[in-house]
Amino acid sequence: MSTTFTLIKMNIRQSxxxxxxxxxxxxxxxxxxxxxxxxAILAVFVAMYVLLNLKISFGFSVTDPSNGERLxxxxxxxxFTFTFLIFHILQFLFLLPILMKHLKIGDDREIxxxxxITSRQLLxxxxxxxxxxxxxFAAFVLLPILIAFGVFSNFSGSHIGALYWGMIPILLIIxxxxxxxxxxxxxxxxxxxxxxxxxxxxxxxxxxxVLGIGTVIVYMFALSKASFLxxxxxxxxxxxxxxxxxxxxxxxxxxxxxxANAVLDANPLSLGAMFGSSIVxxxxxxxxxxxxxKYYYNQDVSKTKTVKLASKEGVMxxxxxxxxxxxxxxxxxxxxxxxxxxxxxxxxxxxxxxCSRLAGISTLETFxxxxxxxxxxxxxxxxxxLGVSLLSFLIIMPLASSFAAIGISREGGNIYACKVLPIKYxxxxxxxxLLCFVPIVVSTIIGLGLIRIPQKIINFTIPKVSxxxxxxxxxxxxxxxxxxxxxxxxxxxxxxxxxxxxxxxxTKTNKAAGAVLLVGLIFAMLSSTPLLLQQILPRLPLKIxxxxxxxAFAGTMFALLWFFCEKLFAxxxxx
Amino acid sequence: MxxxxxxxxxxxxxxxxxxxxxxxxxxGGEICAFLGMNGAGKSTTIKSITGIIPFNRGQVLLNGYDIxxxxxxxxxxxxxxxxxYKLYEKLTGNELVNYTADIYxxxxxxxxxxxxxxxxxxxxxxxxxxxxxxxxxxxxxxxxLISTLIHNPSVWMLDEPMVGLDPQSIRAVKDYMVEHAKSGxxxxxxxxxxxxxxxxxxxxxxxxxxxxxxxxxxxDVNKQEGGLERHFLDLVNKADAEYQAFxxxxxxxxxxxxxKHGKAKxxxxxxxxxxxxxxxxxxxx
Numbered sequence: 001m002s003t004t005f006t007l008i009k010m011n012i013r014q015s016x017x018x019x020x021x022x023x024x025x026x027x028x029x030x031x032x033x034x035x036x037x038x039x040a041i042l043a044v045f046v047a048m049y050v051l052l053n054l055k056i057s058f059g060f061s062v063t064d065p066s067n068g069e070r071l072x073x074x075x076x077x078x079x080f081t082f083t084f085l086i087f088h089i090l091q092f093l094f095l096l097p098i099l100m101k102h103l104k105i106g107d108d109r110e111i112x113x114x115x116x117i118t119s120r121q122l123l124x125x126x127x128x129x130x131x132x133x134x135x136x137f138a139a140f141v142l143l144p145i146l147i148a149f150g151v152f153s154n155f156s157g158s159h160i161g162a163l164y165w166g167m168i169p170i171l172l173i174i175x176x177x178x179x180x181x182x183x184x185x186x187x188x189x190x191x192x193x194x195x196x197x198x199x200x201x202x203x204x205x206x207x208x209x210v211l212g213i214g215t216v217i218v219y220m221f222a223l224s225k226a227s228f229l230x231x232x233x234x235x236x237x238x239x240x241x242x243x244x245x246x247x248x249x250x251x252x253x254x255x256x257x258x259x260a261n262a263v264l265d266a267n268p269l270s271l272g273a274m275f276g277s278s279i280v281x282x283x284x285x286x287x288x289x290x291x292x293x294k295y296y297y298n299q300d301v302s303k304t305k306t307v308k309l310a311s312k313e314g315v316m317x318x319x320x321x322x323x324x325x326x327x328x329x330x331x332x333x334x335x336x337x338x339x340x341x342x343x344x345x346x347x348x349x350x351x352x353x354x355c356s357r358l359a360g361i362s363t364l365e366t367f368x369x370x371x372x373x374x375x376x377x378x379x380x381x382x383x384x385x386l387g388v389s390l391l392s393f394l395i396i397m398p399l400a401s402s403f404a405a406i407g408i409s410r411e412g413g414n415i416y417a418c419k420v421l422p423i424k425y426x427x428x429x430x431x432x433x434l435l436c437f438v439p440i441v442v443s444t445i446i447g448l449g450l451i452r453i454p455q456k457i458i459n460f461t462i463p464k465v466s467x468x469x470x471x472x473x474x475x476x477x478x479x480x481x482x483x484x485x486x487x488x489x490x491x492x493x494x495x496x497x498x499x500x501x502x503x504x505x506x507t508k509t510n511k512a513a514g515a516v517l518l519v520g521l522i523f524a525m526l527s528s529t530p531l532l533l534q535q536i537l538p539r540l541p542l543k544i545x546x547x548x549x550x551x552a553f554a555g556t557m558f559a560l561l562w563f564f565c566e567k568l569f570a571x572x573x574x575x
Numbered sequence: 576m577x578x579x580x581x582x583x584x585x586x587x588x589x590x591x592x593x594x595x596x597x598x599x600x601x602x603g604g605e606i607c608a609f610l611g612m613n614g615a616g617k618s619t620t621i622k623s624i625t626g627i628i629p630f631n632r633g634q635v636l637l638n639g640y641d642i643x644x645x646x647x648x649x650x651x652x653x654x655x656x657x658x659x660y661k662l663y664e665k666l667t668g669n670e671l672v673n674y675t676a677d678i679y680x681x682x683x684x685x686x687x688x689x690x691x692x693x694x695x696x697x698x699x700x701x702x703x704x705x706x707x708x709x710x711x712x713x714x715x716x717x718x719x720l721i722s723t724l725i726h727n728p729s730v731w732m733l734d735e736p737m738v739g740l741d742p743q744s745i746r747a748v749k750d751y752m753v754e755h756a757k758s759g760x761x762x763x764x765x766x767x768x769x770x771x772x773x774x775x776x777x778x779x780x781x782x783x784x785x786x787x788x789x790x791x792x793x794x795d796v797n798k799q800e801g802g803l804e805r806h807f808l809d810l811v812n813k814a815d816a817e818y819q820a821f822x823x824x825x826x827x828x829x830x831x832x833x834x835k836h837g838k839a840k841x842x843x844x845x846x847x848x849x850x851x852x853x854x855x856x857x858x859x860x
Contacts, residue, residue: 314672314673315683316677326663333665334665413661414661416657417663419627423678570629
């Protein structure tokens with residue numbers, strides 16, 4: 001028992017990166033900062049949730065299609081059903097890599113196999129660790145929602161009993177069962193597929209792109225549809241009109257509906273149904289996990305899959321071009337890097353298009369209600385639309401630019417190989433920079449092209465941005481991207497993380513990427529907010545100010561990188 | 576071909592000099608070993624010579640090219656196999672070697688002939704189209720060796736090259752070293768395998784505690800009683816005793832300074848003194 005407990009302790013410490021030997025005040029400060037940041041995000045999330053919750057609590061009348069009777073109802077139950085469904089999807093996405101790491105490709109497995117530990121102890125320790133992490137995740141996401149619901153329901157007059165509060169810990173414990181089952185079930189086909197597929201990196205890249213783009217399109221489409229409907233007809237009418245569709249969909253997810261019933265009814269019957277069905281699912285999940293683990297455990301751990309790639313005759317190319325090709329190949333063949341490198345660049349034009357549609361819809365609604373026509377579009381309203389386009393570009397662009405901030409760290413132990421090459425350090429840095437910059441430029445051009453195309457939405461044409469505004473947007477986005485890329489590379493050159501093992505580790509431990517994201521997002525807010533609020537702010541030459549600021553930022557960062565890269569690169573060591 | 580003059584290297588913030596006034600010349604046709612205990616400064620010296628890390632004083636000339644004044648010219652002259660042989664694991668062996676060939680501007684016909692010959696020599700022909708990530712320890716070492724030889728460098732530098740290789744591959748490396756030296760080029764490698772050095776090299780440079788302790792002709796020491804091993808251990812043991820006394824003296828001085836100025840300031844003063852010594856501002860005798 002003590003061995004299993006030691007293993008669980010070790011696994012949790014490893015997973016949460018708790019290291020007692022390190023600088024204690026710094027570690028505490030990091031945890032505090034993470035906690036504050038997490039709480040800030042949660043506060044916004046809960047506030048939005050409470051607002052939505054208050055809105056959907058209002059009742060409305062609907063006709064039951066089966067018997068034609070009028071019913072007075074709300075969509076709170078359906079709302080909670082979808083909340084649990086979304087939570088389970090999020091938890092599944094969080095769980096899958098953890099499951100893969102612990103059950104399939106655990107780094108520690110080979111070491112542990114040499115020790116006097118039975119596979120049963122190891123499996124119990126691993127499953128317990130995974131489950132504890134999942135409960136923590138559930139607590140982080142669900143607890144604020146459940147507390148907020150309890151507190152605000154009391155305010156709004158509904159009585160929330162002691163059973164509701166007592167049920168919360170049980171709910172947090174059983175909530176991870178469903179995603180856990182889905183996760184272990186999915187690992188089987190993943191394993192089978194990976195044995196057949198020759199080029200895994202292409203599969204991973206394709207999956208990431210499809211998932212990333214698909215999620216964005218579905219989300220943005222749903223958002224624009226909902227905004228359009230709400231703006232046009234009002235929330236209450238919409239809820240009444242679409243009630244049965246939403247109700248039927250929610251009923252289809254019967255397991256999640258059981259959770260919603262348990263939360264809203266909080267009676268022993270609904271709790272029993274939720275608990276009983278969860279125990280059955282837990283039993284199935286455990287059986288599958290044991291089977292899966294035994295399968296992996298019995299495989300030869302030292303066996304590595306041989307990946308053969310097509311050979312090409314060695315045609316001579318220029319050193320710089322060869323360096324560029326090498327960089328590109330090492331990026332796209334790593335699932336982690338290719339995700340960071342390509343996904344954000346690909347989704348940027350889609351996000352920009354969808355956001356401009358949303359802005360267009362809300363502008364149209366203003367015009368419809370005021371009885372004006374589109375030719376009366378005021379400067380301030382144009383400015384608002386421009387602000388939305390800029391904001392949508394500047395929110396995604398730093399995510400893509402942050403990839404440059406691991407350009408040097410990516411080399412890891414290979415940094416020696418870069419340093420002995422007869423290619424100037426400055427050229428190597430510029431190649432790495434261009435590799436990140438060019439796709440962003442292309443993506444920006446595509447995004448601008450998409451928002452230049454007039455879009456017809458139900459008899460109205462959304463006003464497109466003018467040519468001068470398009471050029472201005474291009475200049476601001478591209479120069480800001482250049483500035484952020486140079487900044488990321490400078491920070492990475494100053495303190496690269498060459499000792500990290502694996503692409504995921506580098507991404508996690510490199511602070512330069514975080515700094516790029518922070519600066520990019522602050523600039524996004526600072527530059528787009530005045531444009532969005534120009535109607536109530538004093539008139540200022542905002543476009544000139546924003547373009548001036550980005551020019552100064554990009555110019556400074558590029559100059560600093562140009563002058564200091566040789567010196568900084570010379571100091572870099574693999575450690 | 577390789578000239579090292581008064582090389583001094585101290586790491587930023589360190590209290591002792593890692594490579595202290597090291598000088599030697601190696602002419603074409605020689606196989607020269609670089610010997611020393613762990614932490615003696617071998618890797619620091621090799622990294623300084625290859626331009627991987629900057630050094631504080633001195634000069635390194637590779638075929639007449641100064642590594643500090645003309646780094647690109649100097650880097651074109653050598654091939655370097657590091658001790659960690661980290662590689663781009665997502666590339667195939669062929670891709671890595673062709674990439675290196677492009678960097679050194681080797682034409683298609685020459686590279687094809689060299690890749691074929693070297694892959695055959697190191698028994699890696701079948702694995703050349705596999706990703707390096709799937710290679711074994713020894714195979715990674717071999718592909719690293721091949722990629723450094725693709726441009727037939729004037730100076731072939733290797734940091735502990737035999738570690739992890741199978742006997743057949745060790746033989747192949749030794750044979751290639753001899754062949755490379757016979758063609759009038761330099762082979763310079765660090766090693767702990769004294770028997771290999773005694774049987775293979777023309778010369779050995781021995782360092783300890785960052786200082787050059789000796790530069791011996793292998794043929795001469797092999798004639799002496801105990802051979803290279805005896806000679807090496809005598810030199811390093813003597814140097815180690817002196818170095819331990821030096822460290823005790825430094826510790827004593829730091830304690831005295833700490834009593835006067837506090838621990839943190841004393842530590843900073845000691846580091847500053849070492850840095851000044853390395854830069855030649857004060858004598859380092």
